Amino acid sequence: MNKLVLMTKSKIEDSVTTRSGESKFGEQITILPSVTNIYGDLVHLDVKYVLVGLPEDVGVFANYGKPGACNAWDATIKILLNTQNSTFNNPKQLCVLGHLDFTQEQEQLSKWNQNNIKHVKKARALVAEIDKEVSNLIYNIVKAGKIPIIIGGGHNNAYGNIKGTSLALNKKINVINFDAHTDFRALEGRHSGNGFSYAFAEGFLNRYFIFGIHKNYTSQTILEDTLNANKSIRYNTFEAIEVENSLKFKDEMKEALRYVSKDTFGIEIDCDAIANVPSSAQTPSGFSVNKARQFVHYFGSNPAAQYLHICEAAPTKKTETQVGKLITYLITDFIRANSN
Structure with a gap:
């Protein structure tokens, strides 16, 4: 835990x-002073989240x-x-615990070029760390x-969420993923597009439901070799729900919940799925913010929900307030739904 930077009273006083x-x-949240x-330190703490x-x-x-995505937490x-x-x-x-300090990793990243395959491979090795x-x-x-609420970073962190939860509970877990992409890419070195495929291959992920994938960004290989070939994976498409109207949003949430709530499940929210969110x-075409909020409320209200992860938001100085408000709405929606 040498990378854990605790939230402090002085940080709160400066921010509020x-x-x-x-x-x-x-003024009311709990922090750990050390x-x-x-x-x-957490087991006897009188908090749920x-x-x-x-x-x-x-x-x-x-x-x-x-x-x-490194800016979403702040x-x-x-x-x-x-x-x-x-x-x-x-x-x-x-309890606002704090954040993991990836300053050194980010500094390394700033020296690399995405067009250089050697740098990409180094980044993938760094993701594994x-x-x-x-x-x-x-x-x-x-x-x-406790129930973790995880904010920021890429969707690569779904792997750590799933693995950590699975090991703590000593069983495989299920996941509902609100996402425009499957993130079930090949096991080619760790990155934000294969957190679920690695978790599945290593025996931490059981049932996986992908809610609202985009037809334009789902390859034929993924369709044939993964989605339609694996009995543990189910999905629906954004187009079927919002464009073609062949499926209804609320009905699909019920169907997805029936599938994942047979056991402990995690909730993954990829901000790529929400229209016009940095x-x-x-994407210019995606679910509305209010649909995302309904989604978090609906799945968060189920007692089998074990964590919430909101990722991939990439705010700039101009958009940080709007992104911060969006993620805060999702956090408070989850807590209200889950605590009732």
Whole structure:
């Protein structure tokens, strides 16, 4: 846990804008003042949710995507800490643990070129090291009986979420993935496009449902060799739901929930699936923000939901407030749904 940077009281005080007659999230959330043993420190903590940030985009680089996912954590925490504390929200259920420090990895990345295959291979090797940090942290949070909420980074981190949860529970888990892509690419070295295929191949992932893949970005190879050939994978398409209207959004959520909720499952939200959100593969055609919120609420309300991961958002200075608000809405939607 040498990469874990704890949230501090001074950081919160610097971030929270106080106002007479109001109480903010940052004034009520729980933090850990120090860490001796992450599992031991969390197990007796009177919270249900543990929020962590993964400020990196090494996996995105390694998958030839657009960088920027490293900025989502900072954009989110600024907004979340200033969210209103009221009967609608209960920040006392939440521990804002902090983030994993991938500064060195990001510095290495800045020296590499995506057009250089040697650099891409180095990045993929680096993702495998990041996997170890993520899976270890998630393992300890889940083992302590808490529900992790993971923010930022590329979708490569789905692997660490799945592995850490699976090892903590000593069983395979299921996953629902709200995504324009399958992220079930070949086992060619770790990157943001094969977190689920690696988790499946290594025995951590059982049932996998991909919600809303785009027909234009799903290869024939993936269709034939993976999606239609594997009984453990189910999917629907964005076009069938939103363009052709051959499927209904709410009906498809029910179908997907029936499939994954037979056992513990994780919720993966890729911001590439939401229209016009700055991300590694930003799309002009995707689900609305409100549909994404409905999705998180619906799946989060099921008691078998074990974690929430929101990834691939790539805010700039101009868009960081909007991205931070989006992710904060999804976090609070999940907590409200899951705690009821």
